[in-house]
Every structure is written in structure tokens, then in C-alpha cells.
């Protein structure tokens with residue numbers, strides 16, 4: 606049976622103490638959960654959360670990363686610092702980074718290659734705005750984000766890449782893509798990957814859906830052939846919502 610990859614993106618929420626409490630509650634609530642689980646607290650809480658989940662199966666994630674290993678880059682956090690804290694997965698190219706902080710595909714690509722070259726897993730986020738979808742540009746946008754985001758990534762590294770399809774209009778809005786709509790975009794993503802890496806790699810690729818995933822819609826989404834997991838924002842901030850999402854089956 607396939608294992609789903611359920612990831613929580615805590616965004617800019619929670620103090621260190623609040624993060625530790627949530628991490629401990631999740632560790633105990635998900636002790637017997639068979640899925641692959643990741644939580645990504647704020648940078649400031651990574652170290653404390655790493656301690657709180659030590660010895661368990663929850664993976665520590667980061668929400669972003671600088672594009673250089675080290676140096677004069679005020680305000681950035683390096684891949685080496687993340688690894689030092691036990692981070693295993695880094696979320697890159699989130700739409701909030703792309704749209705509010707001007708990250709383009711070339712910058713996202715530098716981060717993806719750097720993270721992979723240091724042995725981290727990456728979740729590469731892609732997705733269209735409502736305007737792009739309504740203008741018939743969904744495939745052009747998502748296709749470009751994938752092709753440029755993965756440029757120069759060797760086939761042997763693809764098993765450490767997850768793609769998260771997150772339609773921008775569904776993030777934090779309470780609007781979810783229908784399972785059918787999401788599945789169709791995921792199928793399109795597989796054809797893009799097949800073109801780049803061949804059909805076997807496309808079949809094996811883990812593709813998460815993200816955008817207002819909640820306990821009451823997760824099962825219908827995960828039931829779709831091409832949906833292999835979820836990237837969860839708002840509903841990952843409370844055990845009452847994240848535990849039932851991760852234990853949807």
C-alpha cells in the first residue's frame with residue numbers, strides 16, 4: 606500500500622514554547638500513524654522542535670532556505686545551518702515566497718539544487734493564480750515552474766523531490782480545488798516529469814496537493830490516483846485538525 610506524505614507548514618506562527626507544545630502533541634497523536642509526516646515550524650523554533658520530536662518518526666522541515674551555502678547574506682538561513690539542526694526536508698518556491706517576496710523560478714532552482722546537493726529532500730511548490738487559471742494559462746505556468754525549478758537536477762536525485770501543487774487561489778481561502786480538478790493538474794504534472802525524466806520517474810514521483818486541506822476534505826482528495834499527499838497550512842497549527850488529516854484512513 607502506498608504511503609502518503611502529509612506535511613504541515615506552520616508559516617509565521619507560534620513562539621518556541623507554543624511550537625514545542627504542538628510538536629509534542631503531534632508526536633503523541635501520530636505515534637501509530639503509518640504515513641510519512643513532516644512539520645515545518647518557523648526557523649526560530651527548529652532547534653527546540655527537533656528536540657521535541659527526537660526519536661520519533663516525524664520529519665523536521667524548514668519553510669525556506671537561502672540560495673548560498675554561507676557568506677555575507679544578511680537575513681538568510683543556510684542549508685548547512687538547517688542540516689545542523691536536523692532538518693530533513695525543505696519547502697521551496699511556496700507561492701507566498703514567489704508572490705510576496707519576488708522569488709522567481711531561477712532563484713527557486715538555485716535553492717532546489719543546493720538543498721539536493723546537501724542531501725536534503727525538497728518540496729517544490731507550484732501553482733497558478735486565479736487570473737492565470739481563468740486566462741487558460743494553468744499548464745504554461747505550472748509547466749514552466751516545474752521545468753525551470755528542476756533545471757539541472759540529475760535523474761538520480763528526483764527521488765528526493767516532492768512536488769506540491771498549490772493553486773494560489775485555494776491557499777488560506779477556504780476554497781479547495783475539487784478532487785477531480787486537482788487530480789487533473791497532478792496528471793499534467795506527471796506528463797511534464799515524464800517528458801523530463803521518463804515515465805517510470807513520473808509514476809514514482811510524489812505529488813502533494815495543498816490549499817485549504819481540512820479533516821473533512823482530505824479523504825476525497827487522497828482517494829484520487831495522482832494525489833500522493835498533502836501540504837497543509839492553517840489546519841496544521843492544531844492537533845485537533847492535523848492529526849485527523851494525517852490519519853484520514
Ligand code: PGA
Pocket residue numbers: 614771775776777778779815816817818836837838839840
Ligand atoms: P492552507 O495553506 O492549508 O492554509 O490553505 C497551504 C499552504 O500554503 O501550504
